[in-house]
Amino acid sequence: MTDLHPVIAKVTERITERSAATRLKYLDLIERGRDAGTNRAQLSCGNLAHGFAASGEDKAVIRTGRAMNIGIITAYNDMLSAHQPYGRYPEQIKIAAREIGATAQVAGGVPAMCDGVTQGQAGMDLSLFSRDTIALSTAVSLSHAMFEGNLMLGICDKIVPGLLIGALRFGHLPTILIPAGPMPSGLANKEKVRIRQLYAEGKVGRDELLESESASYHGAGTCTFYGTANSNQMMMEVMGLHMPGAAFVNPGTKLRSELTRAATHRIADIGWDGNDYRPLGHCIDEKAIVNAIIGLMATGGSTNHAIHLPAIARAAGIHIDWTDFAELSDVVPLLARVYPNGSGDVNHFHAAGGMAVIIRELLDAGLLHRDIMTVARQDLTDYGKEPVLQDDALVWQDVPASRDEAMLRPASNPFQADGGMKLLQGNLGRCVMKVSAVDKERWTIEAPAAIFHDQDDVLRAFKAGELERDVVVVVRFQGPRANGMPELHKLTPALGVLQDRGFKVALLTDGRMSGASGKVPAAIHLSPEALGGGPIGKLRDGDIVRVCAESGQVEALVDAATWDARDIPAAPPPPYDTGRELFALFRHNSDLAEQGASPILAAMDAELAI
Template identity: 60%
Template sequence: MSAAVHPVVAAVTDRIRERSAETRAAYLASVAEASGTAPARHRLACANLAHGFAAEPEAGKLALRGRVKPNIAIVTSYNDMLSAHKPFETYPPVLKKAVARAGGIAQVAGGVPAMCDGITQGRAGMQLSLYSRDVIAMSTAIALAHDMFDGGLFLGVCDKIVPGLLMGALSFGHLPAVFVPAGPMTSGLPNSEKAAVRQRYADGKATREELLEAEAASYHSAGTCTFYGTANSNQLLMEVLGLHLPGASFVNPGTPLRDALTRAAGERAARITRQGGEPTPIAEIVDEKAIVNACVALLASGGSTNHTLHLPAIAAAAGIQLTWDDLADLSDVVPLISRMYPNGSADVNHFHAAGGMAFFIHTLLREGLLHDDVTTIMGRGLSHYTREPVLRGGDLSWEEGPKESLDHAVLRPADRPFSAQGGLRVLRGPLGTGVIKVSAVKEEHRRVTAPAIVFDDQDDFLAAFAAGDLDGRDFVAVVRYQGPAANGMPELHKLNPALGVLQDRGQQVAIVTDGRMSGASGKVPAVIHVTPEAALGGPLSRVQDGDVITVDAVADRLDLDASLAGRVPSGRAASASEWTGTGRELFASFRRSVGAADTGASVFGAILPTGAPGEPAHDARDPRLEDSVVRTA
C-alpha cells in the first residue's frame, strides 16, 4: 500500500525529532509520571470520589467505586447559536449509552467556549478569537483535572475550538482521546456565487437585502459551513492525525451514518483505555511523524492559513518544536491535490463524494508523502484511514475506499496534481517573515511590486475604498498593528471583497499584515501573520506610504525598496478603548504574554527560532507591560 517515505518528508521529520529531543523527552516523562496502574479516581480520597459520583444513579455510583469500568470524560463545545456545534446538543446521552455498551461509563466533564469568526468579523469580539484557543485548552484541562477519568471524548468542529481541545487533551497525554465531529451542513448556495454577491455589495452593486439573502442561502442549517476554511481543515487534520474514526469527518448531521459513527466513537473511546484492553494514550498518537502528516495534509488540501499558527501550538503541547521552515520545505514537495472553495468552486460535500478522506490518504501514502507507521485510535498504521464507513442492515463497518478519484475537478491523485507544490508559502525579507496561501491566487498575481499604502486599522482601509481613494492605482496595502500582542490578531476577512473588486478592475494589489485573513483567504495575494509584529517594533511599524514593496510568492520573498535605518515606529496612537469593551479588558495578560505568530501565537510559551541567515531575527523584547504595545503618534 505505502511507498517508501519521500526523502524530504523523512528529512523534515528527522530534524524535527532532533530539534525536539529535549522537550519531547520532558513531555513524555510527565506523561509517564501521570500514568498509573489503576484508574486515577482510586487515588482520590473518599470525600473527593464521593463528590465525583454524587449525582450518578446507583449503577453509576457502583461502577465508579470499582476498578473495572473505564470512566470517559465528555468535553463539549456545544452551543445552539453556532450551526457547526448545534448537533452536539444530543451527543452526550448517545455517547454515554455507547460507552456503556462497550463496558464503560461516561460523564460530561465540562464545556468549552465556542465562538465564531464568521459572526465576529470586523467586530470587537474578533480580538478575542485567537485568544479563545488557549482559553479552550485551559478549559479542557480544568475539565480533566478532577482525576476522575480514564479517557476522553472531545466534541468540537470550528476554528479555534478543535486546536484548543487538542492542546488541552495533550496536557493529559496519558489519557486516550477520541475526537467526535458533527459533519458539514448540506450544500446550499454555491460558495462562488456567495462570494460574487459579497463583491458586488462591496462595489455598491447589490443591496444589503440581496447580500443577506445570499448569506442565508449559503449558511442554512445545522452543521459546519461547507467551504474549506479552518473548521473543515480541522476535521481533515484530525482524521489524518488518527484522532477521528476513519471517514467520520465529512458525513452530514442527522443521517443514519452520522449517528452510527457517533455511537462508534463512544465505543472506541472505551476500548482504547487500559481497562478496555487496547490502551492508546494520546501522547503515543501525536508524535513527530503524526505532526508531519498533519502538515502534509494541510498543504496537499490547500487548507487554512490559520493552521500555520495552530500546528506549531499543537506540536508544542506535545513537546515538539515545529517551525515555518518545516512547512516551507514540505510545501516544496507536497502537491496540491484538492480544489475546494476558495481554491475552487467545490465544497467539502463534493470532496467527500469524490473519494474524500479515504482516497486523499490513499494517494498520499502511495506516493510516500505520509508516514504510515503511526499510532491511531484504530491501531497501528495510517492505512486504517484508507477505509470508509458503510451501513449495511443497520450495522456499521469499514470497507476499503476508492482507489481512484470520482471527480478530477475536485480531487486528484498525488501523481497528477493541480499543482506540484502545496498551497502555502513562507515569504521572507526585510519586512519580516509571513505566510501566503497561493492555492487560490492565479499565477499572474503571485508577484506584485507596488507602492505601499499604510493603514493602522481595517476600518481605515474600508473608508479609503469607499471614498474612491484606492481606485486606479496599483498598491500594496500594509495593515499593521493587528498582531497577537497588539489586539489579538483579528481576521481581516472583510477586506477581501474590496480587494477583489480592485483586482478585477485590472489593478495590481496585495496586502501585507501582521494580522490574519481567515481560513478563506482568496484570490488576492495576502502575506499574513508577518512577524515580528508592528506592536513589538517590527519593521512594519516603520513602513511609510510610497515605499515600494514586492510580494513574490514565486521566489518566496517579501522585499522593500527603501531603507528603514533611522526611522522610528510610527502610526496612530492607540486609545484605551481599543482594549476595553466586549470583554477585551479581561485579556490584558494575554496581550502581555502572547508569543510570536511563527511559534503559534500562544500564551503558554514557546521557543523562538532565530531568523534565517541574512534575515532579521525575532524581536526578543518581552511585552510584559501594556505600554509596550502602545503605538507612538
C-alpha cells in the same frame, strides 16, 4: 510499499532532533500522569462520592472503579451551527458506553465562538485567545481525575486546537475527537462571491446580501467552505484522531450516529488497562505533526494552522517552524480544490472520495507517515477507506479512485506540483502566503504601500476611491500583542473588486486572514509584529513593497540608510469594549505567530525552563 519521500524524512528527522529535549520532558510528564498522578483509584471517599453523586444509573459502576469512565469535553452551544448538533451527543455516548459496560460523564464545557459571527466586529479580537481559554477550560475539566479516557466534541477554528492543547497536558489519557459534520450544501459559492462583491461596490443592498448569506449558511453543521474548521477535520484524519472517515459525514444521519457510537466503543478498547493502550501524547508525535502539515498542503488548507499547529506541537514538546511548512509544501502536490480554492464545497469533496482518497493517494506516493499510532486498529492505512452502512452495520470500504477529478485528483495528476502555502522573508520579517487559489501571474506584486492601522479605514479608503491603483495594502498593529490578531477576511470582497478592475493588489499584515483566503495574494502573520518593534512599523505610504511567492520575498524597496534611520510610530491605544480588556494579560504575554501566538504556552515553557 513506496518509500517515504526523502524531504519528508529529512524534515521529520530535523524536527525530532530539534525537539529531543522537550519531547523527552513531555513523555516523562505523561508517564508520571499515568503511573504516579492522581486517578480515580487514589481519590478519597469524599472526593469520589462528589464525582458520582448525580450519575443516576451509572453510579454503581463508577463507584466500583472496574470499568472505564469516559470524560466528555463538549463545545456545545446552539448559536453556532457547527456545534448545535452536539446537544444530544452526551446521552448518545452514555448509552453507547453502557453497551460495553463502561460509563461516561460530561467533564466540562468549553467556549465555542464563531468567527463567522464576529468577523469584522469587535468580538473578533477575542478569537485567537479563545483557543488558549479553551485549552485552560479543557485542563480544568480533566483535572478531576475521574476519567480513564476522553471524548472531545469540537469542530471549529480555535476549538479543536484548544481542546488538543489542553488534553495534551493529560496526554496519558486515550482521546478521540468526534465531529458533527458539515451542513448540506446551500447557495453556490460562485454566486455568494458575486453578491458579496456587488455589495462591496454598493450595487446591491443589505437585504440582498443577507438573503444570499442566509442561503449559504442555512442549517445545522459546519460551514461548507474549506476554511479553518474543515481543515481541522482534515488534520484529525491524517493524524489518526477520528474514527476513520468521520470528518465530513452530515449531521442527523444514521451513519453519523454510528460513527459516534463506534468512537465510544473504541475509546474503551484503547485504555491503559487493555492490550491496545493508545494515549493521546503518543498518538501526537513528530510524525503525526508532519502528517498534519502535509495534509494542509495537499488540500490547500487554512493559513490559520501556520499558527495553530506550532501551538499544538509545542504542547506535546515538539517544535516546528514555517521553514518546515515551506520545505514540505515544495514536495507535496495539491490534490484537492475545495472552495475557496475551487467551485465545490466539502460535501462535493466528500462525495468525490474525500479524505479516504487523499490519505490513500498520499500513502501510496510515499508522502505521509503510515506508521503513526492512530486511535484506529492498525495505523494510518485504516484512514484510506470510507465508512458506510451495510444492513445497518458500520463498515469501511475501499474507494478505488476519485469520483470527480474536478474536485479531487490522484497524486500522479495533481492540480499543481507543490502545496498551497509559501514562506516569505526579507527586511520586513517572515510571513506566509496561501497561493492555492491565487492565479500564478499574481504571485508577485510590486507596488506602492498604503498604510492602515485598522481594517475599517481600508474599507473607507476603498469606498472613497483612494485605492484605485496598483497597491500593497498594509494593515499593521494587528498582531497578537497589539489587538489579539483578528482575521481581516472582511477586506476580501473590496480587495477582490480592485483586482477584478485590473489593478495589481496584495495585502500585507501582521494579522491573520483566514481559512477562507482566496484569490487576492495575502502575505499574513508577518512576524515580528509592529508592536514591539517589527519592521512593518517602518513602512510609509508610497514605499515600494515587493511581495513574491515565487522567490519567497517580502521586501521594502527602500534605501538601506533611510530604512535604518526610521522610527516606528506609536501603536494605537488598545480597544476597551466587548470584553477585550479582559484579555490584556494574554495580549501582553503572547509570543510570536511562528511559535503559535500563545500566551499560556509561553508562560508554561518559562515555568518549566524549556
